[in-house]
Amino acid sequence: MSLWKDFSNGFYTENPIFRISLGMCPFLALSTSVQNALGMGAAVTFVLIWSNVAISTLRNVIPDKIRIPCYIVFIATFVSLVDMVMAAYAPSLHKALGIYIPLIVVNCIILGRAEAFANKNTVTSSFLDGVGMGIGFTLAMALMASIREILGSGTWYGINILGQAYADQPVLMAILPPGAFVLMGFVLAAFAVIDRRKERAA
Amino acid sequence: MAETRTFQVSMSPHFGSPHSTRRVMFDVVIALLPALLGAVWLFGLRGALLPVVVGVAAAVAAEFVCLRLMKRDTSAALDGSAIVTGILLAYNLPPGVPWWLPVLGSAFAIVVGKQVFGGLGSNLVNPALLGRAFLMASFPVLMTAGWSAPFEWRNAAAGFETHGMPASVVSEMPVADAVTGATPLRAWKDSFGMESHDGQAVREGLTDPGTLMNLLTGRRGGCLGETSIILLLLGALYLFVRKVLDWRIPFSYLGSVALFGWILGGPGFFDGSAVFSVLSGGVILGGFFMATDMVTTPVTHAGRLVFGLGAGLLTVVIRRWGGYPEGCSYSILLMNLATPLIDRFTKPRMFGEVRKHA
Numbered sequence: 001m002s003l004w005k006d007f008s009n010g011f012y013t014e015n016p017i018f019r020i021s022l023g024m025c026p027f028l029a030l031s032t033s034v035q036n037a038l039g040m041g042a043a044v045t046f047v048l049i050w051s052n053v054a055i056s057t058l059r060n061v062i063p064d065k066i067r068i069p070c071y072i073v074f075i076a077t078f079v080s081l082v083d084m085v086m087a088a089y090a091p092s093l094h095k096a097l098g099i100y101i102p103l104i105v106v107n108c109i110i111l112g113r114a115e116a117f118a119n120k121n122t123v124t125s126s127f128l129d130g131v132g133m134g135i136g137f138t139l140a141m142a143l144m145a146s147i148r149e150i151l152g153s154g155t156w157y158g159i160n161i162l163g164q165a166y167a168d169q170p171v172l173m174a175i176l177p178p179g180a181f182v183l184m185g186f187v188l189a190a191f192a193v194i195d196r197r198k199e200r201a202a
Numbered sequence: 203m204a205e206t207r208t209f210q211v212s213m214s215p216h217f218g219s220p221h222s223t224r225r226v227m228f229d230v231v232i233a234l235l236p237a238l239l240g241a242v243w244l245f246g247l248r249g250a251l252l253p254v255v256v257g258v259a260a261a262v263a264a265e266f267v268c269l270r271l272m273k274r275d276t277s278a279a280l281d282g283s284a285i286v287t288g289i290l291l292a293y294n295l296p297p298g299v300p301w302w303l304p305v306l307g308s309a310f311a312i313v314v315g316k317q318v319f320g321g322l323g324s325n326l327v328n329p330a331l332l333g334r335a336f337l338m339a340s341f342p343v344l345m346t347a348g349w350s351a352p353f354e355w356r357n358a359a360a361g362f363e364t365h366g367m368p369a370s371v372v373s374e375m376p377v378a379d380a381v382t383g384a385t386p387l388r389a390w391k392d393s394f395g396m397e398s399h400d401g402q403a404v405r406e407g408l409t410d411p412g413t414l415m416n417l418l419t420g421r422r423g424g425c426l427g428e429t430s431i432i433l434l435l436l437g438a439l440y441l442f443v444r445k446v447l448d449w450r451i452p453f454s455y456l457g458s459v460a461l462f463g464w465i466l467g468g469p470g471f472f473d474g475s476a477v478f479s480v481l482s483g484g485v486i487l488g489g490f491f492m493a494t495d496m497v498t499t500p501v502t503h504a505g506r507l508v509f510g511l512g513a514g515l516l517t518v519v520i521r522r523w524g525g526y527p528e529g530c531s532y533s534i535l536l537m538n539l540a541t542p543l544i545d546r547f548t549k550p551r552m553f554g555e556v557r558k559h560a
Contacts, residue, residue, distance in 0.1 A: 169341060169343075169344070170340075171306070171340045171341075172339060172340045172341065172342070173336055173339040173340040174340075176339055178339065179339075182314055185318070
């Protein structure tokens, strides 16, 4: 039961984006299209899972005083793996994500889970936490990217869904940086409303 | 049983003022009306009246919906501030835009520019200008291309299709008496990209007395509410008489645009035209009606002078070196953001307070 909790924590109750507001940089920058969002979500999830596993395995070996540099070394290793695999097998996605792939090294979600979870929990729990958090991050990315891509380009995953007339003249700001901040505000407000309703019902 | 009486307890100052929100806002609406008549005369009912009407309707509707959702007093939707926002937003659009553009802009202005911050009095920046900035970012083509020339609607009614024709041809036509296709500021900016000799000729043409006269009377391309300068000034005069407008911001803003327009506006130093700088673009509309918004500008007297000075400098800098030909709206938005800072540094000393030695 508690394993299920470790796993499902990241979906909603501790969603890295909407709850603990970590990893904002790739979230705001790459939610311009669903395709980018899913690509980034997959990359982060991969790194998150294996860094969690590696760190929880070695949590009793890593000296406490230099634990952060040690985590970074693990994370950077997995990021390099992702970077090379993506460059080899999905070059167009690799190009679209650009600098944000190497930047996963300093992604707060990954370091945050390493410090807050993996270094004091078992390997199994940490693995499930990584999977759950990764899914939570990917879902959040996909939600935001859906809103932004539909408003800003009239498409979803590259498929035109609002008609050509809209796609010719979309609300461009939705895929520009200011649009990301404004829409983020609205999404967070929506979550706050849902929570308040729940509280009142309980 | 003792009667319980409630006393109104409020912060100082306790003296009253006849200026209620409603009165001020409706004074502003009245002051803006002459320019609307001018815009209809220049750009026709479809070109000028329709955007204003739908803009106002959308602003009031958005305000009502927001207040309703937040369970606040919905009568505030009719206090006039949303109407002013709708009018000002529409005045900042090119004439003849599709009807949904002012609707979207007004809704954004009210929802994101005003209500999310807590409504009138709490907004950081001028809502109408934020709405315009949103439209500029979202629909750059609609917002910057296709300026319909003044009187184009009359030519069309007389059977001449003049849209897209060079201004020189249009001005030969019987009905039109003076027309420019692009806005004067666009022409001014483009002149920097030309051979120095040709650019000089363009700038001389833009600053000759005849052209300046056309700028004054509104016979030029521009946003639908910014071109009727004489009528805007008439409205501003009304606001001065009603003591709604403080002279400091318009004075320092216009002065600053003229000064820096002269110093920095041209290709070299002291090469620009002060008169052209003030009469072109939206300086008159912005200076009297948007930079003077009470909520988003400094409350101190010195602060207001600083505000106008800064906005004027930014306007000229954006015009000369920025990506857009006109910087009026962005300069005011930027200074809106600096307002708390300006207020803080220009806070007057209290009576008897001793100046601190630095």
